[in-house]
Amino acid sequence: MSAILVVLGFFAGLLGALTGIGGGVLLSPLLVLYFGIPLRQAIGTSLVAVITTSAASSSIHLQRHTTDIRLGMTLELFTSFGAAVTAYLVGYFNRNTLEGLFASFLLYSAVTILARKGKVKVKDQEESAELENDGQTIAPYEPQRYPLGMGASLLAGGLSGLLGIGGGPIKVPVMYLFMNVPLNVATATSNFMIGVTAAASAFVYYRRGDILVHIAATMAVGVFCGSFLGARLAPRIHSKYVVGLLVAVMLYLSGHLFVHLYLGWRP
Amino acid sequence: METLSERREPGFDKAVALVLRIGAFAGFFVMLAGLIDGAFVAGRIPLEIEKFGVLIMLATPVVRVFVAGVLFFREKDWRYGMISLGLLVILLLGSVFGIGEH
Numbered sequence: 001m002s003a004i005l006v007v008l009g010f011f012a013g014l015l016g017a018l019t020g021i022g023g024g025v026l027l028s029p030l031l032v033l034y035f036g037i038p039l040r041q042a043i044g045t046s047l048v049a050v051i052t053t054s055a056a057s058s059s060i061h062l063q064r065h066t067t068d069i070r071l072g073m074t075l076e077l078f079t080s081f082g083a084a085v086t087a088y089l090v091g092y093f094n095r096n097t098l099e100g101l102f103a104s105f106l107l108y109s110a111v112t113i114l115a116r117k118g119k120v121k122v123k124d125q126e127e128s129a130e131l132e133n134d135g136q137t138i139a140p141y142e143p144q145r146y147p148l149g150m151g152a153s154l155l156a157g158g159l160s161g162l163l164g165i166g167g168g169p170i171k172v173p174v175m176y177l178f179m180n181v182p183l184n185v186a187t188a189t190s191n192f193m194i195g196v197t198a199a200a201s202a203f204v205y206y207r208r209g210d211i212l213v214h215i216a217a218t219m220a221v222g223v224f225c226g227s228f229l230g231a232r233l234a235p236r237i238h239s240k241y242v243v244g245l246l247v248a249v250m251l252y253l254s255g256h257l258f259v260h261l262y263l264g265w266r267p
Numbered sequence: 268m269e270t271l272s273e274r275r276e277p278g279f280d281k282a283v284a285l286v287l288r289i290g291a292f293a294g295f296f297v298m299l300a301g302l303i304d305g306a307f308v309a310g311r312i313p314l315e316i317e318k319f320g321v322l323i324m325l326a327t328p329v330v331r332v333f334v335a336g337v338l339f340f341r342e343k344d345w346r347y348g349m350i351s352l353g354l355l356v357i358l359l360l361g362s363v364f365g366i367g368e369h
Contacts, residue, residue, distance in 0.1 A: 051324050
């Protein structure tokens, strides 16, 4: 069982580091479905994996200067606050409604990203020129629509606290689609942020004993290696594959949530 | 509002990266040591080592916020210094005082 956990952690870390969503989203349903771990413990345990992905991959993204620390920390304020507040008020929310909203948002973002990607063919050339330079140069940009980004971060943090689904799948599309941030900066900055968002609730789970230490440690060893590889590979992989991967993960998650809502059982 | 992306300094990125790298590597090696120990020794000691590794990992983002905050204040960047401080308060409310426990 340990070997399977290390391998699962490795792929979750790889995917998380490449797309900026943090592997925890994929790990917690797997822990519940295939290892028979209760949801709350599964969430707590995958939070360790999320933090590991964030720390390992951010240290590399930062050295490449693709992380917008100021943008990240501004938005973190809202994700952490959202996570703290909803963790406190968790009993008052209708989780089915939230899961439905979350699934709809993922579906909407996936479709929007696909539609946009079809239109901007010229930009691809600029991006590949950038990639030859090991991702060092970033086309100048200015983050836009801060209030929207902050609101979305509050929502992302809130969902993170309620569902244990890291805010990554919301932050990346919001930064990329609405705030005018380039995709490689959006994924790097999201990777940077998820560690703090996860830490805001991870200590609460730890104090409650909802982090299964042995499973968390076994997975984290795999996650660590996968995240380093993912972050190293990031500039060498063309952004169209990252977009494809991101869209695939978002479609998978929204399908997953819709199925659970429909069938009435949860991950 | 100033452009955030224009104000990115390489040295700053490097210092924050170092904190994350130390935390990630330390947590990784301690957890790995616990797992290897657990393969040979039965009992509580391997689990305690793993627990220590997990705690190092959990503490890493908090230390990162603290270090970034110190750097912002040293640059006299008050706005982002205060943002870091606010972030630290939220994190400490959750971890130390157990706000959000249910």
